[in-house]
Amino acid sequence: MRSSSVILHSTAPAYASLEHRNSVTRLTATQIRTQGAFTLIELLVVIAIIAILAAMLLPALARAKAKAQSIKCVSNLKQIGVAFRLYADENQGLYPVHDGWAAVGGQCPTNPATGGATVGYGTAVAAANRPLNRYAGNVEVFRCPADHGDAYPDNIFVQNCYERYGTSYLVAWAVEFFHIKHLTGDSEAPKDSATAVPIKDSEVARKPTTKILIGDWPYPPNRDVNSPNSIWHNAKGKRYDNMLFGDAHAEHYKFPLNVGLDMGVWDINYNWW
Numbered sequence: 001m002r003s004s005s006v007i008l009h010s011t012a013p014a015y016a017s018l019e020h021r022n023s024v025t026r027l028t029a030t031q032i033r034t035q036g037a038f039t040l041i042e043l044l045v046v047i048a049i050i051a052i053l054a055a056m057l058l059p060a061l062a063r064a065k066a067k068a069q070s071i072k073c074v075s076n077l078k079q080i081g082v083a084f085r086l087y088a089d090e091n092q093g094l095y096p097v098h099d100g101w102a103a104v105g106g107q108c109p110t111n112p113a114t115g116g117a118t119v120g121y122g123t124a125v126a127a128a129n130r131p132l133n134r135y136a137g138n139v140e141v142f143r144c145p146a147d148h149g150d151a152y153p154d155n156i157f158v159q160n161c162y163e164r165y166g167t168s169y170l171v172a173w174a175v176e177f178f179h180i181k182h183l184t185g186d187s188e189a190p191k192d193s194a195t196a197v198p199i200k201d202s203e204v205a206r207k208p209t210t211k212i213l214i215g216d217w218p219y220p221p222n223r224d225v226n227s228p229n230s231i232w233h234n235a236k237g238k239r240y241d242n243m244l245f246g247d248a249h250a251e252h253y254k255f256p257l258n259v260g261l262d263m264g265v266w267d268i269n270y271n272w273w
Helices: 002-036 040-090 161-165
Strands: 169-171 212-216 239-245 250-255
Touching: 040 169, 040 212, 040 239, 040 250
Parallel strands: none
Antiparallel strands: 169 212, 212 239, 239 250
16 A cells, blocks of 8 residues: 555656646747737738838839830830931832821721711721831731820810720821921822922921921820820820920930910921920
């Protein structure tokens, strides 16, 4: 009996020690899990920091995207300038004639705009009948990546000029406007009439650095500069447009806001012509 009692008393401390170690182990694991977790306050602080960083970075990313789009647009215009040059070289120095403001180059849209003031734009002219396409190589050069449509009051339903007109760029066609002498002729006008005859490269060469050839569709002043459709490369309220000039350079050009459409008026010594 004494031996049995000794055995019982001798084993009890062992069981107690084992339970103590397990308890310590559980406590330590719990403490570790608690120390490795975020509190609600900490999570809210992290979310707030991320939101602040995003607010700081998004405008910079938007500016970078706008700059990249403008660079691509200027590249397009320079390629169009080469196409104009090649066309004139093969046509006794004359620039193209075509049927409508939009028909100098580009695609034939699957859903061409025909309402509003688009009658006479030549939106449905086939790509094969747009004279610069042969020289441009790819109709995509007539697509501006920042194209937001036409801001002319009757045409604001056009949300993308390339998709509805076949081109993002407005050429100086058939008539004088906005102090610009027309460049290309109207193929449907009476032969040898003023609107039918395109300009010759010899006349462009008189002052090529300021001779406007073609540019972003909303550049004329009869487009509302504050319309969302006008905000391609410009700051809201300011008339900035990518334009191609007679010496084949293209630039992000700032037009003054106080100049009207001035139909029939042009002057070679003006800021542009």
